[in-house]
Amino acid sequence: MSDENPNPNQYPLGEPSVLDYVKSLFRFGDGERIHLPSFVEEDARSTHSILTRPEELPVEAESPPLEQVQDQPSAFSLPPSTPSPWRSLLAFGLALIGQRTFEPPHTSIEIGIAFYIAAFLVLGWALSRGEWTLPSLAPTSDRTDPLTYRGLPLLIGLALGAAAFFTLNDNLFTKLNVTIWILSIVFLTWAFWLNKSSLQTTFRSLISFFQRDLWTINISRWTMLLIAATVLVFFFRFYQTASVPPEPFSDHAEKIFDVYDVSQGQTSIFFPRNTGRESFQMYWTLLTAKLFGTGLSFLSLKLGTAILGFLTLPFIYLL
Numbered sequence: 135m136s137d138e139n140p141n142p143n144q145y146p147l148g149e150p151s152v153l154d155y156v157k158s159l160f161r162f163g164d165g166e167r168i169h170l171p172s173f174v175e176e177d178a179r180s181t182h183s184i185l186t187r188p189e190e191l192p193v194e195a196e197s198p199p200l201e202q203v204q205d206q207p208s209a210f211s212l213p214p215s216t217p218s219p220w221r222s223l224l225a226f227g228l229a230l231i232g233q234r235t236f237e238p239p240h241t242s243i244e245i246g247i248a249f250y251i252a253a254f255l256v257l258g259w260a261l262s263r264g265e266w267t268l269p270s271l272a273p274t275s276d277r278t279d280p281l282t283y284r285g286l287p288l289l290i291g292l293a294l295g296a297a298a299f300f301t302l303n304d305n306l307f308t309k310l311n312v313t314i315w316i317l318s319i320v321f322l323t324w325a326f327w328l329n330k331s332s333l334q335t336t337f338r339s340l341i342s343f344f345q346r347d348l349w350t351i352n353i354s355r356w357t358m359l360l361i362a363a364t365v366l367v368f369f370f371r372f373y374q375t376a377s378v379p380p381e382p383f384s385d386h387a388e389k390i391f392d393v394y395d396v397s398q399g400q401t402s403i404f405f406p407r408n409t410g411r412e413s414f415q416m417y418w419t420l421l422t423a424k425l426f427g428t429g430l431s432f433l434s435l436k437l438g439t440a441i442l443g444f445l446t447l448p449f450i451y452l453l
Contacts, residue, residue, distance in 0.1 A: 291321030
């Protein structure tokens with residue numbers, strides 16, 4: 135054996151066993167301890183290569199480059215989470231509480247001002263934390279406007295527009311000039327309308343849609359958020375419309391007089407009362423009074439204005 139074992143007859147098998155090694159650990163004094171030789175990885179490899187045939191050696195897979203591994207997306211990677219804008223929501227809640235304290239009959243100006251100050255402070259905190267960040271602009275594409283138009287509808291629309299200009303005289307709407315005016319708008323729109331699909335294709339798509347036996351409605355979280363925002367806007371537009379504001383001012387009273395003139399057949403284009411006003415609100419208020427049965431009242435003015443404000447919501451969303 136080796137120099138560490140000078141007496142080969144001490145061990146029956148010619149070399150120490152595991153039990154002999156354990157016994158040597160508990161020997162004290164002059165007792166001989168068995169020392170294990172240091173493990174050399176190179177010797178183990180050489181022994182492995184000697185005892186193993188070449189075709190039996192395990193083939194190590196070639197590891198891909200580090201850059202390639204880093205570029206590969208992980209199958210378990212999670213999408214980046216968007217932090218919740220809780221500071222902005224907290225500022226909004228504080229502002230609502232502050233506004234509530236100003237409402238009659240129990241008003242508390244000092245508490246309301248304190249809540250508004252707290253709301254502005256929290257809002258500044260939210261801005262400093264980057265909760266109010268604008269999204270990146272959509273990529274622009276360079277393309278040439280075809281500048282196409284339909285010649286015949288353009289000529290007809292221009293002719294009808296000139297005729298409407300000369301017939302809309304005497305500050306009165308008539309059946310003739312309104313018809314000519316609407317037709318001129320229709321033909322001019324048709325002249326410059328760039329439709330991506332033909333009317334026949336659109337009509338066929340509508341028919342196939344209504345002929346389906348099963349309709350599938352998919353509602354996402356964003357759709358639910360839009361519905362909730364629409365309900366919130368509807369609530370604030372129409373809540374207590376009959377009582378807020380409680381009484382009309384002189385401007386409202388004169389508008390009701392103009393609506394009364396329209397109801398009596400005076401279809402004016404421009405209303406000179408109260409330094410002059412456009413006519414759309416007068417006709418719209420009369421239509422609202424007829425549809426909802428509110429009559430020539432202050433409620434008809436408020437209800438018509440609230441409806442128009444609510445109808446602008448999709449256009450505000452598209453901005």
